[in-house]
Amino acid sequence: MSVMEDTRDRIVASASAQIQRHGHVKTTVADVAKHCGMSPANIYRFFPTKAALIEAVSEIWLALAEDNARAIARQPSCASARIREFLVGVHEFNRDRYTRNGEVHETVVAATMERWPIVARHEKVIISIFASILEDGVRNGEFEIDDIEGTASVMVAAMVKFHNPIMVAQYHGESLTEQATALSDFMLKAIRKR
Amino acid sequence: MSVMEDTRDRIVASASAQIQRHGHVKTTVADVAKHCGMSPANIYRFFPTKAALIEAVSEIWLALAEDNARAIARQPSCASARIREFLVGVHEFNRDRYTRNGEVHETVVAATMERWPIVARHEKVIISIFASILEDGVRNGEFEIDDIEGTASVMVAAMVKFHNPIMVAQYHGESLTEQATALSDFMLKAIRKR
DNA sequence: TGACTGATAATAATTGTTTTTTGTCAATAC
DNA sequence: GTATTGACAAAAAACAATTATTATCAGTCA
Numbered sequence: 419m420s421v422m423e424d425t426r427d428r429i430v431a432s433a434s435a436q437i438q439r440h441g442h443v444k445t446t447v448a449d450v451a452k453h454c455g456m457s458p459a460n461i462y463r464f465f466p467t468k469a470a471l472i473e474a475v476s477e478i479w480l481a482l483a484e485d486n487a488r489a490i491a492r493q494p495s496c497a498s499a500r501i502r503e504f505l506v507g508v509h510e511f512n513r514d515r516y517t518r519n520g521e522v523h524e525t526v527v528a529a530t531m532e533r534w535p536i537v538a539r540h541e542k543v544i545i546s547i548f549a550s551i552l553e554d555g556v557r558n559g560e561f562e563i564d565d566i567e568g569t570a571s572v573m574v575a576a577m578v579k580f581h582n583p584i585m586v587a588q589y590h591g592e593s594l595t596e597q598a599t600a601l602s603d604f605m606l607k608a609i610r611k612r
Numbered sequence: 613m614s615v616m617e618d619t620r621d622r623i624v625a626s627a628s629a630q631i632q633r634h635g636h637v638k639t640t641v642a643d644v645a646k647h648c649g650m651s652p653a654n655i656y657r658f659f660p661t662k663a664a665l666i667e668a669v670s671e672i673w674l675a676l677a678e679d680n681a682r683a684i685a686r687q688p689s690c691a692s693a694r695i696r697e698f699l700v701g702v703h704e705f706n707r708d709r710y711t712r713n714g715e716v717h718e719t720v721v722a723a724t725m726e727r728w729p730i731v732a733r734h735e736k737v738i739i740s741i742f743a744s745i746l747e748d749g750v751r752n753g754e755f756e757i758d759d760i761e762g763t764a765s766v767m768v769a770a771m772v773k774f775h776n777p778i779m780v781a782q783y784h785g786e787s788l789t790e791q792a793t794a795l796s797d798f799m800l801k802a803i804r805k806r
Numbered sequence: 807t808g809a810c811t812g813a814t815a816a817t818a819a820t821t822g823t824t825t826t827t828t829g830t831c832a833a834t835a836c
Numbered sequence: 837g838t839a840t841t842g843a844c845a846a847a848a849a850a851c852a853a854t855t856a857t858t859a860t861c862a863g864t865c866a
Contacts, residue, residue: 425839446827457841462829531782572798575791576770584778588725597769604766608802619809637819640857651811656859 426464428454434475441521442472442528473536476529479522480540486511487547497555498606504548505602506595509580513594516587526583544581545574552609562611573605620658622648628669635715636666636722667730670723673716674734680705681741691749692800698742699796700789703774707788710781720777738775739768746803756805767799 432453436445447468451458465471490507493500516523529537549570555561563569579585580598626647630639641662645652659665684701687694710717723731743764749755757763773779774792 447829448827458828459830459842460840463839466829468828533782568794569798572791572794575773576795576798578779579769579772582779584782585772585776588727588778597766600762600766601770604763604770604802605798608798641859642857652858653812653860654810657810660859662858 425454429461429464429471430474430478433471434478437472437475437525438519438521442475442525447471472525473529473534476525476534477536479526480536483508483511483515484540484543484547487544491547491551497551497558497560498610500551501555501606502599502602504551505577505580505598508544508577509586509594509598512581512583512586513590516583517590523583523587527587530583541574545570548574555609559611561609563609569609576601576605619648623655623658623665624668624672627665628672631666631669631719632713632715636669636719641665666719667723667728670719670728671730673720674730677702677705677709678734678737678741681738685741685745691745691752691754692804694745695749695800696793696796698745699771699774699792702738702771703780703788703792706775706777706780707784710777711784717777717781721781724777735768739764742768749803753805755803757803763803770795770799 429450433445433450436449436453439445440449447461448458450471451461454461461471465474487504487508490503491500493503495503516526545567549566552561552563552566552570556563556566577598579589580594580601586594623644627639627644630643630647633639634643641655642652644665645655648655655665659668681698681702684697685694687697689697710720739761743760746755746757746760746764750757750760771792773783774788774795780788
């Protein structure tokens with residue numbers, strides 16, 4: 419069973435590399451199969467459709483963004499500073515990724531527009547990571563918040579301009595980083611204890 | 613000179629009707645010309661390109677959204693209530709327009725994605741209308757705000773999910789109205805005097 | 807003299823055809 | 837008996853030939 423898992427991972431890794439080079443439209447399952455030294459038909463033993471394969475690849479990419487967010491949330495600084503860092507850090511991570519690699523951007527945009535299930539899941543993960551910062555802030559007396567999950571949800575919704583792939587690409591070139599900092603300062607006013 | 617202005621307006625009105633029926637891709641300047649009882653060449657006396665004509669049409673559509681926003685901003689209720697109304701009202705105006713008429717939506721999305729100058733202008737107008745509510749609130753002691761224009765800018769940025777045509781269409785079906793209300797309540801905490 | 811048109815070149819969209827690609831399944835290999 | 841494949845039908849993409857559209861401009865009309 420470990421061998422099968424291994425093969426699956428090899429396929430996903432190969433597909434990820436191919437898509438980063440040629441985009442998810444141009445990469446064919448025949449290409450991926452050839453790179454893995456197997457027949458196209460064998461890919462379909464692991465993934466019901468090409469779309470499912472692309473979804474698996476996107477899942478890995480979104481997981482990288484989640485790791486980045488988690489790293490910021492776990493820093494030793496005070497909760498307010500981490501909120502600021504979160505807004506700016508998540509924005510810059512996405513901005514760099516999407517401006518650096520157009521193929522990755524194109525794929526994630528498709529995932530977002532067509533509302534693949536993984537995107538909804540990713541959004542929930544981001545909200546819960548953000549909520550963990552709020553929780554810390556409430557615990558140590560920095561913040562005063564009734565409903566932490568609800569507040570996290572609202573705050574992440576307010577950040578859409580800075581992390582949604584379509585928005586990030588649309589405003590590229592302009593200094594969204596400054597705006598992200600301004601938004602974090604504004605939002606901190608709403609939750610800071612006084 | 614009034615006759616020329618008249619002709620221009622007739623062209624824009626006709627183009628607006630055509631685009632609402634068939635979309636801005638399918639409507640040709642020949643179509644618009646025929647509907648106005650003139651030759652295609654004559655359109656080019658008023659608009660340098662087809663794109664410029666479409667831009668003029670979009671400008672009128674955006675102006676309708678601005679009128680709606682202004683109407684909300686000028687209501688007699690307290691500033692806090694108007695902020696709430698603004699978030700929900702602007703969202704629902706755009707949602708209804710874009711779900712009701714796909715062609716209008718398609719055109720405004722193109723304007724937004726390709727960053728036509730009118731969109732940047734529209735954004736500034738919306739911010740200044742919103743700022744007028746903040747100003748009222750500061751004047752009558754409801755709010756406490758340092759930089760009104762800056763704050764309006766940040767708050768409108770936070771509303772992107774609820775008024776940007778791409779975002780509104782993407783989340784259609786889900787109850788964004790509730791989320792908009794939640795966001796307005798959250799943001800009011802940041803500016804309310806206490 | 808200013809508002810408009812007909813004819814037309816350059817560019818872009820459409821249509822119909824050929825070639826790939828996706829996805830299935832019975833057959834093979836290990 | 838489990839992992840894999842080759843052969844193949846249905847669906848989609850690429851291509852080339854054709855048609856339509858944009859934009860220009862010298863010239864007409866009132």
